[in-house]
Amino acid sequence: MPTAIVTPRPKPMIVLREEFDDWALLFNPDTGKAVGLPPTAVTIWKCLTTGKDYAAVAAAITAEYEPLPEDLGKDISSFFEDLVRLGYAEYPA
């Protein structure tokens, strides 16, 4: 049975700066660092800030974008890990 994907929570001080081309910056004012997000990642981030879990995130991506990658779950999970590793989100205790 596959392991359930744990959904991280955005850290409260993180700022999403959206631009006209649907890309955005995630800015951490505590470190001064920022990363660029493509539109799909922006959709995921917004899902996380409204408390949605992995299944809802995957549903939002499926509804909004095509074509989808072969292993959407792996991509989303990998993005979750990046967010946590870079300090923009944290897994629930």
Next chain:
Amino acid sequence: MAENRQLMKTPKSVDIDITSRCNLRCKYCYHRTSPADTGNELPTPEWLEFFRELAECAVMDVTIAGGEPFIRDDLPELVDSIVANRMRFSILSNGGLIKPEVAKHLAATGRCNHVQISVDGSRPEIHDRFRGAGAFEGAMRGLRILQEAGVHVTSRVTIHKYNIADLENIALLLLDQIGMGSFSTNSASYQGLARTHDDVLLSPAEQCDAMVKILDLAKRYQGRITSSAGPLSQAKNYQEMEQARLAGRGIPGRGFLTGCGCMWSKLAVRPDGTYVPCGMLSHIALGRINQDRLIDIWQNHPDFLRLRARYKIPLSNFPECADCAYQMTCTGNCPAGGYARTGEVYAPNPDDCLKRFLADDGRFFAVP
């Protein structure tokens, strides 16, 4: 062909002249006697309301200047609001009014990019020449207090005829003795009080002397001396322009009034709460904070849109540039400097003109 520029949805940073009051009266202060020298300044609650709007616009950085920001007793409260609204901040200061408890407060926020202290000499008689008696002692005391509190400090050195020979000692003081990571340099421009003090401006011969010294120091200190204007920038820029001319090519993005990119990522606010495109273009009033929405001013104000479209104006439009061999390597330079000299924003800045510099016996210098 003009480049295609993309506007950000909201400004990334905002420069705020939070007060016009100052404990000094430096002879080259660009603020004093400019339209930003408003006399009246907004009370604390107005700024706190504005910072909340900045947060809604996802602004990342606020630069607090003046006047002298540390003259305001509410500075810690203003900084706390910037932090609470998920932004970082920098402060530009002369250092003289910094108190240990305020410095500790800034450090404790963890959000201070830096406090920049103006230092124009390694000794009081040089630093104080254009800044007034006691200014050097104040700057050094401020630097020490900030360092002891753990605030990241940097300096701006304004190069003038009386400190060219002292630049080496200034670098020694700031980088070796005080242990600053880096400092930036510029020179006085024809703005504010400098318009009535001609002796603060560098002559072409003095510019050349300054270029030689500062290029040598920049090489020796390997990236720890920077600039975005003044002799160091000019020496590098002029050399690049000459190399391009000799190779018979232009420089991409040049040949138009592309001299300032600031207004694509930030705007400024005067002490009275008036939005302006830049602290040095403070005569262009765009609206008022807490009355006009920042996003509307940023995206739609006709004067701001027109100003941003400067980059589409070819230098070939201007008689003084029409036959210039450097036309396609030139940006027309800072619009604020040009406005101060000519009263026209939509024209090149004659003070940074390479053709004019060479005609006045200016020279090129090898850039390491």
